[in-house]
Structure formats: structure tokens, C-alpha cells
Amino acid sequence: MSKSIESITTKDAKNTFDSGVDSASGSAHKAIDSASDAAGPAIKKATSTAHDTVDSMAKGAHNAADAISEKNAQLHNLQQQLTDSTRSHVRNNPLLSLGVAVAGGALFAMWLNSRSGGHDAS
Secondary structure, X not given: OHHHHHHHHHHHHHHHHHHHHHHHHHHHHHHHHHHHHHHHHHHHHHHXXXXXXXXXXXXXXXXXXXXXXXXXXXXXXXXXXXXXHHHHHHHHOHHHHHHHHHHHHHHHHHHHHHHXXXXXXX
């Protein structure tokens, strides 16, 4: 009879242990689900904020590219106007243009000569 009492006690202990494990497991699952439910909105908000930040950065990059393209077109037009204006001035005043070019070349040569430490032949 002692064996059957031991069997019943061991069986009861095993059942109690299994019940405790199941209860602890259930509690752990509930805690995990609760934490997941609580963190879900925070994770969704962080994800949404990250997406908004990336969209904002992309929009800024597009705006910068548009502004650079517009400035490039403006500079190209300005370059064309300056070229046309200079060409017109040279055609209307060829001797003055030649004199300015010669004087500029002479000044440039003198500047280069002084920088290189060269001396005049005179």
C-alpha cells in the first residue's frame, strides 16, 4: 500500500507542478502579449515618424535639385547675355578692344615676371 500512496502523492505532485508550469506559462504569454500590445503603438509611431523623416528629406533634396537647376538656367542665360554684349562691344569698337587686350596682356606679363623673380633685360 505504501507504493500506491507514493504513486498518488507523486501523481498529485506532478499534476500540481504541471498546473503551476501551465499557469506560469500562461501568465508569461499574457505578459508578452500585453507588452507587445503596449509597444505596438509606440513602434508604429516610431515607424511612421521615420517614414515622415525620410519623405521630408527626399522632398528637401528634390527642392534643392530644382533650385540648382533653376540657378543653372539663370547662369546660362547670364553667360549668354554677357557673351553677346562683349561680342557686340568688340564689333562696335575694334581698336579700343585691341588696345585693352594688349594692355591687359602686358600687365599680365609683368605680373608673371615679378612672381617668377625674373629681371628685365634692361
